Amino acid sequence: MKHELCKIADVPKEGSIVVPFFGREVHVYRVGGAGLRAAANVCLHFGGPLECRDGTFVxxxxxxxxxxxxxxxxxxxxxxxxxxxxxxxxxEGDGLFYVWGE
Ligand code: FES
Incomplete structure (x- = not known):
């Protein structure tokens, strides 16, 4: 399975972009220079939404x-x-993709 999350150019230099993901949301952001990461917008307490602030999700x-x-x-x-x-x-190309089972 492969699903485009966003265009790489849309990911901000600081903070994150929140993108839809099959009825939920994902934060996409940069770490350690140019690396990209995608994290579910779900708190591990009771599932609340996370805000990206100063190197942390709150x-x-x-x-x-x-x-x-x-x-x-x-x-x-x-x-x-x-x-x-x-x-x-x-x-892949100009996009960041979620991949599973490849
Ligand atoms: S849902 Fe309680 S701290 Fe996130």
């Missing part, structure tokens, strides 16, 4: 925070060993 419901590079929980009520969910992706 949940707007109860303020859990997660590192955008590792996905690790930093603080808040999400389980201590929880991680945000990353999607498997591949760059």
């Amino acid at each position: 949940c707007s419901w109860h303020n859990a925070s997660f590192d955008i590079s590792s996905g690790d929980r930093i603080a808040g009520p999400a389980p201590k060993d929880s991680k945000i969910m990353f999607l498997s992706t591949r760059v």
Whole structure:
């Protein structure tokens, strides 16, 4: 399965772009220079939406925070060993694609 998330040119240098993903949302952003990453817009506490702020994702419901590079929980009520969910992706041409089972 392969599904285009967005055009690479649409990903901001800082922060993230939120794109639709089969009825849900995904943050797409840059890490460590030019690397791209896609993370489900879902908090590991009760599923609240995440805001991308200063290198972290912060949940707007109860303020859990997660590192955008590792996905690790930093603080808040999400389980201590929880991680945000990353999607498997591949760059092809001018787009970033979600890929599964290839
Ligand atoms: S749902 Fe995210 S901190 Fe509660």
